[in-house]
Amino acid sequence: MTAQIRHFFSLFALLFFSVALFAQPADEGHEMHGCHFTKGKIPVEAIQLMETSSECGSNARSDSIDVLNYAIDLDITQFTQQMIFASCEVTFTAKMDGIEALPLDLLNLSVDSVKMQDNHLAFDYDDPLLNIHLPTLVNVGDTAEVVVYYHGKPTPDNYWGGFSFTNGYAYNLGIGLTSNPYNFGRSWHPCFDNFVERATYDINIVTNDGRKGYAIGKFLGETDLGGGQALRQYRMNQPLPTYLVGVAASNYAEINRTHTGQFGTYPILLVAKPGDTTKVKNDFSYLGDAVDALESWFGPYIWEQVGYVITQLGAMEHASLIAYPVTSLGGGPSFNMNRLMAHELGHHWWGNVTTLSCPENMWIKEGNAEYSAHLFTEYKFGKEAFMDQVKDNHHDDVLRNAHQDDDGFWPLSGIPYEHTYGTTTYHKGASMMHNLRGYLGDTLFSKGMTSILETFKYESVDAELFRDQLTAATGVDMTSFFEDWIFSPGFACYELDSVKIEPTPIPEQWKATVHVQQKLRAAPHFHTNAPVSITFFDESWNTYTTQFTMSGEFGSAELTVPFQPVWQLLNDDNLLNLARTQSRKVVKETGAVSMPFANVGNFEIKNLPADSAMVSLVHYWAGSDPVGPEVEGVTVSSGHFWRLGGILPEGFKAKCLLEYDGGGPNDFDYNLTQNTEDSLILIWRAKPGDAWTHYPFYKKVPLSPNDGQGFIRVDTMLPGDYAFANGDLPLATSLIEVEKPVAQAEIFPNPTGHSFQITGLVPGAGKVSLAVFDMVGKLLKQAEIKTGDGFFLHQMDVHDLPPGMYLVKAGDKAGGASTTIKLLKQ
DSSP states (O other): OOHHHHHHHHHHHHHHHHHHTTOOOOOOOOOOOOGGGOTTOOOOOOOOGGGHHHHHTHHHHHHHEEEEEEEEEEEOOOTTTTOEEEEEEEEEEESSSOEEEEEEEOOSOEEEEEEETTEEOOEEEETTEEEEEEEEEEOBTOEEEEEEEEEEOOOOOSSSOEEEEETTEEEEESBOTTSSSSBOGGGTSOBOOSSSOOEEEEEEEEEOTTOEEEESSEEEEEEEEETTEEEEEEEEEEEEOGGGOOEEEESOEEEEEEEEETTEEEEEEEEEOGGGHHHHHHHTTTHHHHHHHHHHHHOOOOSSOEEEEEESSOOBOOTTSEEEEGGGOSSOSOHHHHHHHHHHHHTTTBTTTEEESSGGGTHHHHHHHHHHHHHHHHHHHOHHHHHHHHHHIIIIIIIIIIHHHTTSOOOSTTOOGGGTTSHIIIIIHHHHHHHHHHHHOHHHHHHHHHHHHHHTTTEEEOHHHHHHHHHHHHSOOOHHHIIIIISSOSEEEEEEEEEEEEEOSSTTOEEEEEEEEEEEESOSSOOOSEEEEEEEEOTTOOEEEEEEEEOSSEEEEEEEESSOOSEEEETTTOOSOBSEEEEEEEEOSSEEOOOTTSOOEEEEEEEOOSSOEEEEEEEESSOOOOOOTTSOSOEEOSSOEEEEEEEOOTTOEEEEEEEEEOSSTTSTTHHHHSSOSTTEEEEEESSTTSOOEEOSSEEEEESSTTSSEEEEEEEEEOSEEEEEEESOOOBOHHHHHHHOOOOEEEEESSSBSSEEEEEEEOTTOSEEEEEEEOTTOOEEEEEEEEOSSSEEEEEEEOTTSOSEEEEEEEEETTSOOEEEEEEEEO
């Protein structure tokens, strides 16, 4: 047994009875979540200007003092009292002359003494700063050791993180999600609590009552201390910041495996309570595949083991021993299980090998870890499953929710402190790593990312270092990418304006002149040097995909296609996550069709005058073109619009629901509905450059009066662009002629008692005639409604009619289209 351990046990014997008197039960009622699922719901307040120094303030200490090793003796035999008794030997060296004190972070624990070579040292403890006065000056190159003896009940973070005793587990989580700084090693041992300082660790854990202690690093052995106590010892030879150091103790059982990967054979250690081991074995079925996937992209797994320990809460990427929440067990290797497992494993490259210098660049580890979960899906389940995950992440978490969760659109680098662990960091971070892959291509992406891990092994980086290393390793100037996607908020969106197809002198080659407009969603400038992909289709639906570079608002490219195209689509391969989402399907019959990511509801093919069609729906999350200066009093949605296209037979028709949402300032259609939604209309154009017109075949369905939310029920959807607007535009009468006037109406309620409301459309009608007949054709009631566009709404009183069945007819007063509905009077 080491001298340090002997000191530890003598101290424990003296202190046990005095400290047991003020032990308190654990706080209950905390709602805590794993770091992977934070998504902007953490109650963190914005830090004040004077607090910003704390955010990275501990980094300054690392400029003058380098901590080399922490040797921690941790006794947690007072489990019921939720107390720890510990000593921590801090070995450090000076990086400048004249070091007279060692400042350490330690949160709300009792410091019993501090020693150097068995000599007591003076110290000041103004929680959380423990300032140790050194007996002599320490100069450059000098190395010294101090031992801090301490005890107490650890203080967890108010929301998530720190050292906790919960439901039979004792464990730490290295991040405090509402703390400043976020690093939370100080919850259980004295340290330099920052992202920059790295040290090696010796950890000795004493437990009793059948519990076993686990820690990061290599397991050195177990010693029976007698009296039901056991000592387990660990050594972590690779330098780590404090937040990556984990310990746990409970009545644990082990599952031991090995996995042979691309770069060697690794031990796998899964630790759980005996009743959970079957779940763990099943749930972690694809862990080896996750290792293989990430090694194929980022290089060797360099840690002692692949380890997960089950705790009450998690998940936290402690190097070689990930804390994993027990609440996530039992569902088998499901999507969510695999995603969380691979996310935390991904940190063993992003965060554990190379980490960030300050929280404002949290995307470096969290965005890459989340994209690691995507890459695992691609490796194990294929390209289609991977692309669904990428699109789902970008559509739901990024475009739809990130600005709502995080109170605005933010850049990845420089995100406000209170949103460090929010949706933007995790999910937009993953989206932008996919974009980085799109800019570089698979080979250069892997080369560049691996070079960062190799160049900054066991170091911290910021966005600028990340950018410059990618440029140096790949030969591709990453300035534009970082300026557009990392240092700026918002998104770019590319719209295909027109394509001109011409034959060339070379057989089987055609020239395509492509004109594109860039639109923006909450971005401060147009993006430059962006790779935009375009897919061409021939009449047999063969495809050819190529790329061109786009800068500025408008761009064009001349491309060579190996067949005569009949249709084309931007970003069909989802090369980039943009402010547009889309769905393309081949349909072979009428009826309902799922069009994910297009933001339409109840999409249904009404007419398919051929054996099949290729249907494309693009939802642009950016403002549509205005109606033009010659039209006054019309405002078009500044938030979004749709495009229906594809290889469609003549006479193709569909129907759907389009949602409008202007309930709040961050919603799509707030500029149209913030005062009233009464004047909201649906507008249409056949193609970019055409004038917008009022679309004739729809019905507006508000959810409730003036809440800014509702649906547009499009009864007949023809190819073209669709947007919402306010104001008065000419009706697209040419479409009515194509469609042939068909009246439509609905009655509510039906059956009815005293009255009913009838709404509908009689295309082209200036006046609509309403009439109620009995079942033998006798006219009982009638009304006439003036309408400028064929839309009508009318309340009709029938209280004086006896119960029975009636016919209600709505039609053009001039003798055009009409429709008849049966009405049951109760």
